[in-house]
Amino acid sequence: MKIANRQRTKDILQKHNIKLKKSLGQNFLTDNNILDKIVAEANLSSEDSVIEVGPGIGALTERMSEAAKEVVAVELDNRLIPVLNEIFEEQDNVSIIHGDALEVDFDSLIDGDYKVVANLPYYITTPIIMRFLEESSGAKEIVVMVQKEVGERMVASPGGKDYGILSIAVQYYTEAEIAFGVPSSVFIPRPKVDSAIVSLKVLDYPRAKVEDEDFFFKVVKSAFHQRRKTVRNSLSKAPFLSVPRDIIDQALEEVEIDPRRRAEKISVEKFIELSNAIYRIY
Ligand code: SAM
DSSP, X not given: OOOOSHHHHHHHHHHTTOOOOGGGTOOEEOOHHHHHHHHHHTTOOTTOEEEEEOOTTSHHHHHHHHHSSEEEEEEOOTTHHHHHHHHTXXXXXXXXXXXXXXXXXXXXXXXXXXXXXXXXXXXXHHHHHHHHHHHOSSXXXXXXXXXXXXXXXXXXXXTXXXXXXXXXXXXXXXXXXXXXXXXXXXXXXOOSSOEEEEEEEEOSSOSSOOSOHHHHHHHHHHHTTTTTSOHHHHHHHOTTOOOOHHHHHHHHHHTTOOTTOOGGGOOHHHHHHHHHHHHHHO
């Protein structure tokens, strides 16, 4: 059975009397070609365990269950749980979990390492990805559908308008790239935004040693608090840090960052050096 075509998707939804909810980011994939490309991008093999967030009616789940060892799919919408249970009744390697991706303990769902592959609900893309990066230790590779603009911010290099806190947070933990764009015509209903698949390969160790991660992210947030200001001004005025200006000056000098630079021109590595220097002096 192939779930991912327009007529079957409509039939399944109609049979169960389900109207899709915008508030849950429900845009279902109806194109097998795109599913094949996602599975190829994630390089799924019979060795792989996969966590999927938001299986919907299981189009991607079905395709992944043919390629991977096991798929554990976490769905919030209780109306979809009986549908999924029925579709995957005889599929031993698929587990459907009724839960909230913002609360589930992902590592407890699978023994050992896993890949995360999903067509994410766009209203919570960033918190879901950050939960995998910050709170789980099993996620080794994340291949997910996101809003194209969000994907561009994740992979952005210093210097452009897309580069910011999200780029630094994602690139601190992963090697990030946009795999391919996805047209809105392959979804039911069509989203109003463009989409893309991003591939995040989790680094064994973050890019460089950070003395204190909380402090590092406070420095980054402060630096971008008013992105048009110089890094010196942002850091000394932002509400998340209360470090005296002379210490900021000293740290900037130590790591050779021009105090008149703007945060958007400073690389992840340089931010790490800067936060370590402020942390040590302070
Ligand atoms: N995977 C399906 C597909 O590609 O056709 C559906 C993807 S749809 C973009 C997002 C799915 O995430 C929906 O099924 C929605 O109900 C589910 N969802 C929304 N919020 C969620 C949450 N907090 N935790 C788990 N699933 C959620």
